[in-house]
Amino acid sequence: xxxxxxxxxxxxxxxxxxxxxxxxxxxxxxxxxxxxxxxxxxxxxxxxxxxxxxxxxxxxxxxxxxxxxxxxxxxxxxxxxxxxxxxxxxxxxxxxxxxxxxxxxxxxxxxxxxxxxxxxxxxxxxxxxxxxxxxxx
Amino acid sequence: xxxxxxxxxxxxxxxxxxxxxxxxxxxxxxxxxxxxxxxxxxxxxxxxxxxxxxxxxxxxxxxxxxxxxxxxxxxxxxxxxxxxxxxxxxxxxxxxxxxxxxxxxxxxxxxxxxxxxxxxxxxxxxxxxxxxxxxxx
Amino acid sequence: xxxxxxxxxxxxxxxxxxxxxxxxxxxxxxxxxxxxxxxxxxxxxxxxxxxxxxxxxxxxxxxxxxxxxxxxxxxxxxxxxxxxxxxxxxxxxxxxxxxxxxxxxxxxxxxxxxxxxxxxxxxxxxxxxxxxxxxxx
Amino acid sequence: xxxxxxxxxxxxxxxxxxxxxxxxxxxxxxxxxxxxxxxxxxxxxxxxxxxxxxxxxxxxxxxxxxxxxxxxxxxxxxxxxxxxxxxxxxxxxxxxxxxxxxxxxxxxxxxxxxxxxxxxxxxxxxxxxxxxxxxxx
Amino acid sequence: xxxxxxxxxxxxxxxxxxxxxxxxxxxxxxxxxxxxxxxxxxxxxxxxxxxxxxxxxxxxxxxxxxxxxxxxxxxxxxxxxxxxxxxxxxxxxxxxxxxxxxxxxxxxxxxxxxxxxxxxxxxxxxxxxxxxxxxxx
Amino acid sequence: xxxxxxxxxxxxxxxxxxxxxxxxxxxxxxxxxxxxxxxxxxxxxxxxxxxxxxxxxxxxxxxxxxxxxxxxxxxxxxxxxxxxxxxxxxxxxxxxxxxxxxxxxxxxxxxxxxxxxxxxxxxxxxxxxxxxxxxxx
Numbered sequence: 001x002x003x004x005x006x007x008x009x010x011x012x013x014x015x016x017x018x019x020x021x022x023x024x025x026x027x028x029x030x031x032x033x034x035x036x037x038x039x040x041x042x043x044x045x046x047x048x049x050x051x052x053x054x055x056x057x058x059x060x061x062x063x064x065x066x067x068x069x070x071x072x073x074x075x076x077x078x079x080x081x082x083x084x085x086x087x088x089x090x091x092x093x094x095x096x097x098x099x100x101x102x103x104x105x106x107x108x109x110x111x112x113x114x115x116x117x118x119x120x121x122x123x124x125x126x127x128x129x130x131x132x133x134x135x136x137x
Numbered sequence: 138x139x140x141x142x143x144x145x146x147x148x149x150x151x152x153x154x155x156x157x158x159x160x161x162x163x164x165x166x167x168x169x170x171x172x173x174x175x176x177x178x179x180x181x182x183x184x185x186x187x188x189x190x191x192x193x194x195x196x197x198x199x200x201x202x203x204x205x206x207x208x209x210x211x212x213x214x215x216x217x218x219x220x221x222x223x224x225x226x227x228x229x230x231x232x233x234x235x236x237x238x239x240x241x242x243x244x245x246x247x248x249x250x251x252x253x254x255x256x257x258x259x260x261x262x263x264x265x266x267x268x269x270x271x272x273x274x
Numbered sequence: 275x276x277x278x279x280x281x282x283x284x285x286x287x288x289x290x291x292x293x294x295x296x297x298x299x300x301x302x303x304x305x306x307x308x309x310x311x312x313x314x315x316x317x318x319x320x321x322x323x324x325x326x327x328x329x330x331x332x333x334x335x336x337x338x339x340x341x342x343x344x345x346x347x348x349x350x351x352x353x354x355x356x357x358x359x360x361x362x363x364x365x366x367x368x369x370x371x372x373x374x375x376x377x378x379x380x381x382x383x384x385x386x387x388x389x390x391x392x393x394x395x396x397x398x399x400x401x402x403x404x405x406x407x408x409x410x411x
Numbered sequence: 412x413x414x415x416x417x418x419x420x421x422x423x424x425x426x427x428x429x430x431x432x433x434x435x436x437x438x439x440x441x442x443x444x445x446x447x448x449x450x451x452x453x454x455x456x457x458x459x460x461x462x463x464x465x466x467x468x469x470x471x472x473x474x475x476x477x478x479x480x481x482x483x484x485x486x487x488x489x490x491x492x493x494x495x496x497x498x499x500x501x502x503x504x505x506x507x508x509x510x511x512x513x514x515x516x517x518x519x520x521x522x523x524x525x526x527x528x529x530x531x532x533x534x535x536x537x538x539x540x541x542x543x544x545x546x547x548x
Numbered sequence: 549x550x551x552x553x554x555x556x557x558x559x560x561x562x563x564x565x566x567x568x569x570x571x572x573x574x575x576x577x578x579x580x581x582x583x584x585x586x587x588x589x590x591x592x593x594x595x596x597x598x599x600x601x602x603x604x605x606x607x608x609x610x611x612x613x614x615x616x617x618x619x620x621x622x623x624x625x626x627x628x629x630x631x632x633x634x635x636x637x638x639x640x641x642x643x644x645x646x647x648x649x650x651x652x653x654x655x656x657x658x659x660x661x662x663x664x665x666x667x668x669x670x671x672x673x674x675x676x677x678x679x680x681x682x683x684x685x
Numbered sequence: 686x687x688x689x690x691x692x693x694x695x696x697x698x699x700x701x702x703x704x705x706x707x708x709x710x711x712x713x714x715x716x717x718x719x720x721x722x723x724x725x726x727x728x729x730x731x732x733x734x735x736x737x738x739x740x741x742x743x744x745x746x747x748x749x750x751x752x753x754x755x756x757x758x759x760x761x762x763x764x765x766x767x768x769x770x771x772x773x774x775x776x777x778x779x780x781x782x783x784x785x786x787x788x789x790x791x792x793x794x795x796x797x798x799x800x801x802x803x804x805x806x807x808x809x810x811x812x813x814x815x816x817x818x819x820x821x822x
Contacts, residue, residue: 060155374603
């Protein structure tokens with residue numbers, strides 16, 4: 001029987017700045033370009049969370065939607081309208097690139113969902129770029 | 138030579154209700170939430186149908202588009218502006234969750250397309266959630 | 275000083291059927307086409323609510339967003355995941371066309387918002403059609 | 412002869428915070444809600460700039476596109492990947508609400524475009540809300 | 549009673565080239581830029597057609613949808629997958645700018661719809677620019 | 686450690702015609718339908734380019750964005766506002782179907798990006814169909 005997955009779309013708005021303390025001012029400017037702006041900038045992030053498995057034979061669903069929504073929303077609330085670098089401890093020593101944010105989302109959501117259900121996460125940073133983790137990415 | 142796939146986007150509007158006769162009124166309310174509303178509700182479903190294979194060396198195409206469009210459209214017409222639970226026999230004894238609808242689409246489209254061509258189906262139920270079947274889902 | 279307006283986008287999913295008791299079965303079929311389907315069908319409606327006026331000099335806002343969101347959401351909840359014809363009394367004797375739904379939205383939201391603030395409503399029935407009321411429509 | 416308008420879509424990403432020095436901490440929290448977050452947050456703003464007039468009889472265009480694009484892009488660059496409150500002088504004593512940003516855009520673009528051409532500006536703050544100025548707004 | 553309008557979204561794909569015989573090669577290059585490419589280029593045009601009036605008291609509709617769809621589709625078929633400059637006689641002596649195309653659409657659709665119903669047309673040339681005619685444009 | 690990918694969205698507008706010299710006029714009409722129109726037609730193509738690998742431990746990025754953007758943009762410029770069949774040598778003896786265009790994009794971008802980074806390309810021909818190459822397609 002073919003496998004089926006369910007994806008829900010969430011969103012949050014946040015500020016951040018791409019800057020590495022290990023790099024010189026000039027290197028930071030060159031590598032991160034306008035994303036290195038001293039006072040930060042921001043995005044409306046969109047998050048597609050995919051769970052996979054065998055639908056429950058009685059309900060026909062992979063996971064009760066309120067359970068999925070609650071788990072994801074409770075976590076995303078900690079980032080909503082925040083400055084990622086200054087307010088999310090994970091980014092104290094990591095640059096808040098999309099690559100690192102999507103890994104952070106994976107780590108946190110995987111803990112909050114039933115074991116083995118989380119299958120893929122896509123993080124849209126703007127309408128023109130996104131980051132994937134899971135599956136074969 | 139790398140494999141190539143072609144995806145076409147289709148759509149249909151339908152009404153449905155999530156309810157299991159095997160569950161009590163309270164259980165149905167708890168599990169299906171507002172989707173359990175007695176008189177039903179509806180969606181504008183969007184369906185992305187993907188075929189894969191080796192493009193024909195003469196036409197450069199995986200499948201003649203009219204053949205694909207006709208096969209899919211003829212089937213989706215049976216759901217267009219219908220009440221899924223009351224008018225599609227498949228849902229007589231199955232709940233019309235996205236998971237079950239996307240499996241139903243797979244079964245029906247796989248029969249109507251050349252053997253081995255159907256590769257993936259994505260069903261958007263709303264702009265905020267979708268269901269996948271095929272590939273590794 | 276030029277006038278400014280603020281628009282917020284809301285959504286709800288519902289079922290309905292276009293049918294007039296004053297018309298014969300054949301006339302209903304001809305005029306409403308597939309929207310006349312006996313068991314109903316459904317849509318994911320999107321509602322753009324526009325308020326206009328002079329921004330408050332202290333807050334820089336036309337209306338406190340929680341006030342706007344609460345007023346609109348409280349009303350749309352009465353339609354969310356409902357069958358419009360069977361559960362919204364307004365459509366007991368009116369056909370639930372987009373034209374009539376958008377007028378109903380105007381009447382109800384205008385009552386719930388500060389006098390003179392409501393300026394325009396756009397109701398998307400599907401991704402391919404929408405209805406406007408207000409301004410010069 | 413009917414009037415015609417041309418609209419171009421631009422975008423920029425920025426951080427900001429909604430906070431009024433004239434209000435108490437509690438009032439700021441209540442009015443601006445999560446937008447009052449101390450460290451700021453951010454958005455991907457989208458800007459639709461509309462010019463109106465009579466198309467040039469020779470070129471068939473309202474305005475040469477490079478002229479429009481240059482004028483708008485040169486200005487938006489000053490906001491791109493910036494913190495609005497800390498880096499755009501206009502917001503030194505004004506709260507960076509969408510209402511105030513769209514007025515600021517009008518003032519600045521009207522100066523940079525041929526007299527009388529600017530007709531309307533729509534500023535999307537997120538995919539769920541936008542602000543209009545011009546026409547009758 | 550407030551006026552209501554209905555808008556339907558249509559689309560067609562076509563090739564064209566912006567070039568004026570009255571201008572020198574260099575002037576054409578400067579004014580039309582990459583749109584002056586000798587062999588032409590193309591777009592997926594999207595057309596939003598708005599009709600306005602008083603909904604019929606019996607049907608609750610401004611116009612029977614099949615009537616609107618037939619009128620618009622019959623005309624757009626003459627442009628579908630065509631080269632505008634070489635195949636649409638209107639552009640024999642007019643440059644196929646968005647401004648001129650939207651005026652052409654107005655002239656043709658106004659003839660095909662019941663008198664006084666056509667209210668506004670928006671023509672999207674790409675996802676980043678559109679042209680309006682009607683209302684106050 | 687889970688693999689991560691980054692995708693950037695690009696676009697170009699072009700004209701083309703689907704026609705095979707090896708087929709008769711009637712066969713071309715039947716297979717390519719309206720895409721066989723003698724004078725060509727056009728599209729606004731959208732290209733999603735995905736790179737995969739291990740993010741750099743210092744920058745947190747899979748690839749410096751300016752490097753990716755420059756490589757892709759430099760190539761897409763050769764197609765921008767062009768007639769694919771008449772101006773891109775690759776299509777001299779190949780039909781410019783989406784299947785062939787996406788393979789051409791793969792060949793060209795794979796050469797221009799660091800070895801092994803290119804992971805997937807999705808080419809949208811219109812809003813209703815797209816072509817994939819890479820991964821398992």
